[in-house]
Amino acid sequence: xxxxxxxxxxxxxxxxxxxxxxxxxxxxxxxxxxxxxxxxxxxxxxxxxxxxxxxxxxxxxxxxxxxxxxxxxxxxxxxxxxxxxxxxxxxxxxxxxxxxxxxxxxxxxxxxxxxxxxxxxxxxxxxxxxxxxxxxxxxxxxxxxxxxxxxxxxxxxxxxxxxxxxxxxxxxxxxxxxxxxxxxxxxxxxxxxxxxxxxxxxxxxxxxxxxxxxxxxxxxxxxxxxxxxxxxxxxxxxxxxxxxxxxxxxxxxxxxxxxxxxxxxxxxxxxxxxxxxxxxxxxxxxxxxxxxxxxxxxxxxxxxxxxxxxxxxxxxxxxxxxxxxxxxxxxxxxxxxxxxxxxxxxxxxxxxxxxxxxxxxxxxxxxxxxxxxxxxxxxxxxxxxxxxxxxxxxxxxxxxxxxxxxxxxxxxxxxxxxxxxxxxxxxxxxxxxxxxxxxxxxxxxxxxxxxxx
Amino acid sequence: xxxxxxxxxxxxxxxxxxxxxxxxxxxxxxxxxxxxxxxxxxxxxxxxxxxxxxxxxxxxxxxxxxxxxxxxxxxxxxxxxxxxxxxxxxxxxxxxxxxxxxxxxxxxxxxxxxxxxxxxxxxxxxxxxxxxxxxxxxxxxxxxxxxxxxxxxxxxxxxxxxxxxxxxxxxxxxxxxxxxxxxxxxxxxxxxxxxxxxxxxxxxxxxxxxxxxxxxxxxxxxxxxxxxxxxxxxxxxxxxxxxxxxxxxxxxxxxxxxxxxxxxxxxxxxxxxxxxxxxxxxxxxxxxxxxxxxxxxxxxxxxxxxxxxxxxxxxxxxxxxxxxxxxxxxxxxxxxxxxxxxxxxxxxxxxxxxxxxxxxxxxxxxxxxxxxxxxxxxxxxxxxxxxxxxxxxxxxxxxx
Numbered sequence: 039x040x041x042x043x044x045x046x047x048x049x050x051x052x053x054x055x056x057x058x059x060x061x062x063x064x065x066x067x068x069x070x071x072x073x074x075x076x077x078x079x080x081x082x083x084x085x086x087x088x089x090x091x092x093x094x095x096x097x098x099x100x101x102x103x104x105x106x107x108x109x110x111x112x113x114x115x116x117x118x119x120x121x122x123x124x125x126x127x128x129x130x131x132x133x134x135x136x137x138x139x140x141x142x143x144x145x146x147x148x149x150x151x152x153x154x155x156x157x158x159x160x161x162x163x164x165x166x167x168x169x170x171x172x173x174x175x176x177x178x179x180x181x182x183x184x185x186x187x188x189x190x191x192x193x194x195x196x197x198x199x200x201x202x203x204x205x206x207x208x209x210x211x212x213x214x215x216x217x218x219x220x221x222x223x224x225x226x227x228x229x230x231x232x233x234x235x236x237x238x239x240x241x242x243x244x245x246x247x248x249x250x251x252x253x254x255x256x257x258x259x260x261x262x263x264x265x266x267x268x269x270x271x272x273x274x275x276x277x278x279x280x281x282x283x284x285x286x287x288x289x290x291x292x293x294x295x296x297x298x299x300x301x302x303x304x305x306x307x308x309x310x311x312x313x314x315x316x317x318x319x320x321x322x323x324x325x326x327x328x329x330x331x332x333x334x335x336x337x338x339x340x341x342x343x344x345x346x347x348x349x350x351x352x353x354x355x356x357x358x359x360x361x362x363x364x365x366x367x368x369x370x371x372x373x374x375x376x377x378x379x380x381x382x383x384x385x386x387x388x389x390x391x392x393x394x395x396x397x398x399x400x401x402x403x404x405x406x407x408x409x410x411x412x413x414x415x416x417x418x419x420x421x422x423x424x425x426x427x428x429x430x431x432x433x434x435x436x437x438x439x440x441x442x443x444x445x446x447x448x449x450x451x452x453x454x455x456x457x458x459x460x461x462x463x464x465x466x467x468x469x470x471x472x473x474x475x476x477x478x479x480x481x482x483x484x485x486x487x488x489x490x491x
Numbered sequence: 492x493x494x495x496x497x498x499x500x501x502x503x504x505x506x507x508x509x510x511x512x513x514x515x516x517x518x519x520x521x522x523x524x525x526x527x528x529x530x531x532x533x534x535x536x537x538x539x540x541x542x543x544x545x546x547x548x549x550x551x552x553x554x555x556x557x558x559x560x561x562x563x564x565x566x567x568x569x570x571x572x573x574x575x576x577x578x579x580x581x582x583x584x585x586x587x588x589x590x591x592x593x594x595x596x597x598x599x600x601x602x603x604x605x606x607x608x609x610x611x612x613x614x615x616x617x618x619x620x621x622x623x624x625x626x627x628x629x630x631x632x633x634x635x636x637x638x639x640x641x642x643x644x645x646x647x648x649x650x651x652x653x654x655x656x657x658x659x660x661x662x663x664x665x666x667x668x669x670x671x672x673x674x675x676x677x678x679x680x681x682x683x684x685x686x687x688x689x690x691x692x693x694x695x696x697x698x699x700x701x702x703x704x705x706x707x708x709x710x711x712x713x714x715x716x717x718x719x720x721x722x723x724x725x726x727x728x729x730x731x732x733x734x735x736x737x738x739x740x741x742x743x744x745x746x747x748x749x750x751x752x753x754x755x756x757x758x759x760x761x762x763x764x765x766x767x768x769x770x771x772x773x774x775x776x777x778x779x780x781x782x783x784x785x786x787x788x789x790x791x792x793x794x795x796x797x798x799x800x801x802x803x804x805x806x807x808x809x810x811x812x813x814x815x816x817x818x819x820x821x822x823x824x825x826x827x828x829x830x831x832x833x834x835x836x837x838x839x840x841x842x843x844x845x846x847x848x849x850x851x852x853x854x855x856x857x858x859x860x861x862x863x864x865x866x867x868x869x870x871x872x873x874x875x876x877x878x879x880x881x882x883x884x885x886x887x888x889x890x891x
Contacts (some may be wrong), residue, residue, distance in 0.1 A: 142557055143848055147584030150784055151612025155591075186584075191787065222591070229582060242590075245885070315721030336720050339868060423664070423723075424855075427862045430878045433855025433886070450554060456579075 042107040052111055059094075059101045059108075060119070066093035129469075134301040135462035136238060142456030148186040148226035149175070156187075156225050161211030164225060166204045176228040180206055184228040187212050190221045195228070229457070238463035249435040249444075252428055254471070256342065257440040260417075261410040264349045265403055271350060272357020273399075277391065279358070280365045291362075306419040310335070311349045337425045338437045345438055349416055353406070358466035364398035365391070404479050411472065417443045441468045512541040513567040513791050516556070518549035519812075522747040526811035527570060527799075529711035534798050540791045553580060560585040567792035570799060571620050574608035579805030580781070581616050588614040592793045600802070604819035608777035608843045618780030618800045621814035622771035625661075625668055625742045626837035627762070631755040633737040641764040644738075650715050650735040659717045660727035661740035663708065663865060668740055668862040670774040671761060673704040673840065677768035680853055681845050691849040691887055694880050696857070700768075701876030705864040707764070713868045722864070726801045737805035741836055746813030758833025760840055771842035773818040777817060 043051055067090030075081045098115075102108050119122050140146075144468065154173040156164040164187070166173055171180050180198045185208070187194050192214040200207030206225075239417070242250055275294060296306065312319045313334035321331060332343040376386045395456065417440050424447070425438030434447040449461025521528055524546065531542035545566065547555060551578045552569060559565040565585065572580075580586050593615065598606055605619035627644075629637060633651060638644035648658030662668045672678075678700040682693030695701075711718050728745060730736035732752045741759065749756055761771045780788060780796040798804065805816035806824050815834045816822050825831045844850065860879035864870050 106710070142579050142583050144853075145557065145583045146562055148784075150581045150584055150588055150616070151614055153588050153614065226584070314726070316719050317721070317726060331720075333720055336862075423858070426866060427859035429863055429875070430881070431859070433859050433882060436859070455555065456557065468853050 040111065044158045044235035052108065055101060055105050055117065056111055059097050060115075063094035063097040064090050066097070067091070100324060132462045132469075136457050136466045137233055137235060137463075138231050138459045139234045139237070142458075142460040144226060144229055146230055149229045150226055151175075153224050153226045156223055158223065159205060159324050161215035162208045164206050164208070164223075166206065168204065170201065170204065170206045174225070176227060178228075184230055185225050186228055187223065187225050189223045190219060191213060191378065192217075192219070194266045210416075234459075236392055238460050242467070244462060245435075247434055248428055248431040250467075252431065252437065253435050253439055253441055253444055257411065257438070259347065260342070260349075260440060261385055261407050261413075263346050264353060264410045264413075267346065267350045267408045268353035268357045268406065269399070269403060271354040272359075273395070275354065275358045275359050276361025277387070280362060284475050294358060295355045298353075299358075299464060302415055303419065305352065306348065306416055309351075310420055310422070313344055313348075320468060335421060336426060341421065341438050345416065345420060348420060349410070349413070351412075352416065356406070357402070360399065364395045366392050367398070398481055402481065407479075408472070408476070411440075411475070412442045412468070413440070413447065414442045418446065442473070503520070511786055511788050511791055512543055513786075513795060514543045514545060515568055515570055515795070516545050516547045516552060516566040517570045518547060519570070520546070521534070521751070521812075522625060523744075523808070523812040523814075527809055530799060531795075532706055538791075538794065539796075540795070542795060552576075556580060556783075557583045557585055560783050562787065563787075565783045567786040567788060568780055568782045568796055570780050572617065572775040573778050573782050573844065574617070574846040575776070575844040575850045577609060577616050577779075578611050578846045579851055581614075582613050582848055584768070586616045587784040587789060587793075588616060588785070589618060589782065589793070589796075590615050592797075597797075600818055602817045602819060602822070604775065604838075604843055605779075608775075608846060609779050613864040617677045618783040618796050619777050619779040619817045620800050620805065621743075621808065622775060622777050622817050622838055623742045623744065623814055624775045624834065624838050625671065625740050626760055626773070626834050628731070628741050628745075628749070628759050629737055629738045629757050629759070629761065630731065630734060631757055632734065634757075637757055637759050638762055640678075641762045643669055643714060644762045646784065649715070652717055654850060655735070657717075657730055657739075658737045659711075659738045659890075660722050660730060660736055661718065662724040662727060662790045663718045663722060664858060664861050665724065666854050666861065666870060667774055668774075669708055669857075669861055671740075671771045671841070672707050673701065674698045674772045675763060675767040675769060676703040678704055679842070680850070681847070682842075689845045689847045689849070691847060694883050696853075696883070697876045697880035699873075701860075702872040703878055705872040706862065708861065709864050709868075709872065710747055712865055713803070744812065746830065747811065748868055750813070758830050758837075760833075760837040770840055772842060773837055774844045775838050775841040775888065778814070795869060821833065849887050852882055856882035856886065 054118050060187060068085060070089040070093060071081070071086050074085075078129055098108075098112060102112075152174045154170075156165060156166055159165045164170075169186060170176070171178065174180055174183065174185070176183050181201050183198050185196050185198060185206075187196055187208070192212075194212035194214065196208040196210070197204050199209050202468055243306065278284065279291055279294075281287070284290075313321075315321060315331060315333050315336060318334070320334065324330075324332060333340050333342050373386055376390060420437075421438055424436040425435075426436060427433075428435065428437050431437075434451070435444045439447070445461045445464035445468065448464060449456065449458050513602070515527070515531070517524065517527055524544075528544060531544055535541055556565050556569065557580060561584070566762065577586065579587075584806060598615075601619055602622070605622060606615070608674065609615055609617040609619055633656075634647055638647055644659075650826040651658035670680075677695075679695035681689040681691050682695060684690045712720070727736065727739055728741065728748075731739045731741070732748060733756070734752075734754065761773075763771045780799055782796060783790045786792050800818070802816070802818040802824070805821040809816055809821070809825060809828075809831065813830060815831055815838065818826065822835070845853075851872050856879050859882070860875050863875050864872050
């Protein structure tokens with residue numbers, strides 16, 4: 039085997055050579071793509087991936103000749119590339135957007151309400167029919183503003199460097215300025231987004247009392263409540279179903295697992311209909327028992343209870359299966375010897391079943407908490423129009439919203455008006471919170487102290 | 492092998508002969524979608540341009556269009572969008588200003604309110620195709636004589652509110668359906684600047700007027716016992732279709748289904764209760780065809796848009812679904828239709844929905860205010876109305 043250079047320097051060297059190999063492959067891939075485009079026009083851009091991949095193979099072989107130790111690293115390369123593209127890049131982008139005012143309104147695209155027909159005086163100078171600052175709604179002066187200049191399908195982005203009474207000078211002439219193609223020339227001001235520092239965060243904190251804290255509190259209560267209830271129910275059912283004396287227990291197992299087996303996208307929306315106050319099956323059944331018209335989904339406390347109950351229905355089969363799995367690992371001899379020693383079934387349960395199930399159960403509970411903390415499907419699909427409003431709260435944060443649904447509604451629903459920057463800021467808060475919760479969890483469970491045990 | 496060559500041959504020549512393809516996004520369904528498909532076919536026969544129709548849910552169009560169009564993933568045109576979504580899309584750069592494609596003659600043949608609705612920043616961003624507003628639709632089988640005033644309305648509504656049948660239902664927690672009750676009390680969304688454009692710092696939904704409007708909406712549930720908790724659009728619409736509901740507040744888009752259900756129905760403005768400032772008047776939405784600024788074939792797109800908004804097309808569109816035309820000559824042709832007449836009366840009472848992007852910050856807080864007011868019999872409507880205005884102001888300030 040070829041020796042890998044030792045220590046931190048070796049790691050850096052390996053990473054640098056790998057980056058160089060991939061970077062060179064990208065350069066060759068782009069060149070290859072351009073070369074093919076000379077013959078085949080309208081080449082779809084995704085073919086860049088193919089040409090880069092083609093260039094990467096010989097590049098890796100070449101680099102291995104020069105740096106033989108790299109072959110170990112090639113095993114990690116695909117996973118690393120995917121991690122960079124689909125995990126690191128979105129996180130970095132979210133962090134960057136959280137400090138901008140990027141939104142449907144500030145979108146980095148030309149505001150068509152400012153579209154003005156213009157003519158070229160010189161290749162880099164435009165003549166306006168009237169005052170350019172007025173036509174383009176620049177405020178006092180258009181200098182520094184970004185413009186889109188377009189004619190037919192030709193477009194160019196330019197910055198204004200000078201201003202006359204009816205003319206604007208651009209930083210450089212658009213590429214199509216000298217072409218003789220016919221058609222009217224237009225210009226529109228680009229509504230750019232820019233860095234705004236911590237403004238998104240101060241906005242969220244200024245609404246903390248009516249939006250951030252209620253949403254966060256409910257988020258924790260919802261996740262913890264769901265985990266505890268599903269675990270309790272799953273445990274009880276698992277222990278009952280594990281009893282060999284129970285007849286038809288395979289039938290019960292199958293029947294009880296149905297709510298987990300069905301796609302929750304569908305079942306959650308069915309629960310929305312079932313819980314309708316006037317016409318839902320749940321209230322009709324309760325009506326037969328003499329309990330009238332519970333405002334599931336329309337009154338804050340009932341809606342929260344409704345969500346937790348639906349989540350119990352959705353979640354207990356998972357816990358039940360986990361319990362059955364854990365129970366099957368407990369050897370029967372333990373129970374037999376307990377019986378011989380004269381232990382009651384309850385003593386056997388407390389002394390044998392619970393402690394042995396607990397070790398298998400702890401990671402399941404943590405996973406379940408992490409899953410429910412960001413359980414977007416349930417919250418958003420059960421109350422698609424948003425739950426009951428919080429008095430004085432933001433329209434995107436209703437009383438049943440959790441952080442993730444709040445971020446989604448801010449960025450992608452009409453209530454939020456496509457406020458991507460603000461939505462990213464909320465997502466960043468979720469990120470910080472979940473990292474904090476995970477650290478606490480790791481500490482409590484000693485997940486990182488595996489070797490010390 | 493021969494088959495492959497054959498296909499290749501036709502594929503090659505097919506692309507030579509075709510005059511191009513344009514893509515249309517639409518939120519129409521049922522008979523209106525059928526109408527659009529028929530129109531696309533006759534357009535193809537007339538011009539040779541193939542029209543590819545894609546159905547996109549109404550609530551998703553704005554978002555998808557703004558994100559997709561600059562990347563070349565948008566349609567060439569959208570049939571149709573209401574004017575309140577148009578402002579934000581124009582600012583986001585995806586809508587083509589249409590002034591350069593239309594004639595004075597075309598503009599003068601339209602109802603002025605529809606041209607105003609699609610004019611933003613002094614430019615026309617859509618070709619108006621239909622107007623709509625909510626109005627009181629009554630089932631003639633249950634209500635042979637339409638109520639002449641509020642008292643008659645209340646008597647009929649109470650008579651049919653039995654538990655098995657309903658007298659009057661509507662989407663009570665939705666902002667759009669409730670605006671008429673706000674207007675009754677003199678509330679308004681945005682004031683006007685001297686030049687007629689919307690003044691978004693003057694919000695008229697709070698104060699005494701806003702509180703009184705919420706009180707009235709609350710009374711429909713708690714005082715008159717008409718609209719129970721949990722009624723949404725689907726529930727009210729379904730009950731009317733089943734013949735179990737005497738009167739509903741709904742718009743022309745629902746009429747296609749009501750015709751299909753063989754209902755005999757009439758349309759009239761909602762009767763205004765006594766003691767209010769002005770008559771009930773709904774939000775008037777104008778729906779129009781908009782063109783993608785990044786379309787590769789704007790000429791074909793604009794031609795199809797023009798083809799869809801001719802007076803003849805507007806008449807046949809009304810017959811397919813029931814939406815109200817905005818062309819004066821189409822309206823004249825349909826003047827004897829009682830449904831068109833009923834909605835025209837309601838539209839005449841109404842106010843056009845603001846088309847400025849700030850309108851996007853009104854819907855959410857308004858729905859919240861309605862939900863909060865209706866949640867409890869003793870809800871504090873003055874507080875809710877003022878919180879509502881604060882939320883709009885915060886929303887507008889937060890999006891700067």
